[in-house]
Amino acid sequence: NAGVMQNPRHLVRRRGQEARLRCSPMKGHSHVYWYRQLPEEGLKFMVYLQKENIIDESGMPKERFSAEFPKEGPSILRIQQVVRGDSAAYFCASSRPGNPQETQYFGPGTRLLVL
Amino acid sequence: AQSVSQHNHHVILSEAASLELGCNYSYGGTVNLFWYVQYPGQHLQLLLKYFSGDPLVKGIKGFEAEFIKSKFSFNLRKPSVQWSDTAEYFCAVNFEDSNYQLIWGAGTKLIIKP
Numbered sequence: 001n002a003g004v005m006q007n008p009r010h011l012v013r014r015r016g017q018e019a020r021l022r023c024s025p026m027k028g029h030s031h032v033y034w035y036r037q038l039p040e041e042g043l044k045f046m047v048y049l050q051k052e053n054i055i056d057e058s059g060m061p062k063e064r065f066s067a068e069f070p071k072e073g074p075s076i077l078r079i080q081q082v083v084r085g086d087s088a089a090y091f092c093a094s095s096r097p098g099n100p101q102e103t104q105y106f107g108p109g110t111r112l113l114v115l
Numbered sequence: 116a117q118s119v120s121q122h123n124h125h126v127i128l129s130e131a132a133s134l135e136l137g138c139n140y141s142y143g144g145t146v147n148l149f150w151y152v153q154y155p156g157q158h159l160q161l162l163l164k165y166f167s168g169d170p171l172v173k174g175i176k177g178f179e180a181e182f183i184k185s186k187f188s189f190n191l192r193k194p195s196v197q198w199s200d201t202a203e204y205f206c207a208v209n210f211e212d213s214n215y216q217l218i219w220g221a222g223t224k225l226i227i228k229p
Binding site for chain 1: 119121124149151157158159160161164205216217218219220222
């Protein structure tokens with residue numbers, strides 16, 4: 001009963017490098033959500049994707065951040081030219097297709113540290 | 116803008132004490148309500164949820180929460196905590212006009228003294 005998987009669990013990057021975070025949803029789930037958690041804060045919605053479609057990216061910073069969920073393979077959250085302020089925990093969640101209010105199940109998160 | 120407030124950022128209790136963690140939200144429309152828990156080193160797990168029906172919701176591990184619409188609240192309770200309940204607890208709300216985004220409280224870190 002594999003849950004949502006994220007890798008890497010920890011990622012260290014220097015300023016200006018790229019960070020790629022991967023998320024494999026639960027079996028049978030075709031909706032993926034990315035959230036960011038800054039220290040001492042709650043999670044903040046970033047983007048909602050279905051297979052090959054970005055449904056809502058209203059929470060994504062306008063520059064340097066992008067997300068995809070291809071037909072095959074995991075969802076990828078990509079951060080280009082990382083800055084120290086990008087240091088955070090990034091959580092992926094997935095849900096079943098159909099009712100958009102289906103419960104979201106979370107992965108363990110990727111902790112990004114930008115030096 | 117919709118928001119979710121958790122009143123206590125840190126709570127320290129002794130084993131067998133009763134627990135109540137507050138959660139309030141700012142929205143008068145239809146909501147779905149969730150409590151998630153994150154044990155040290157682990158991922159977020161769903162404790163319980165409320166979509167409709169009986170406002171007193173039972174979750175896993177002896178937790179329950181009560182939805183009080185007039186107070187815009189969804190407080191989490193447990194009559195007798197255990198050391199293993201040490202974790203961070205998050206309240207999240209799914210608002211009617213944003214039917215897939217979860218809006219999160221800042222979390223409450225709960226420490227249970229053995």
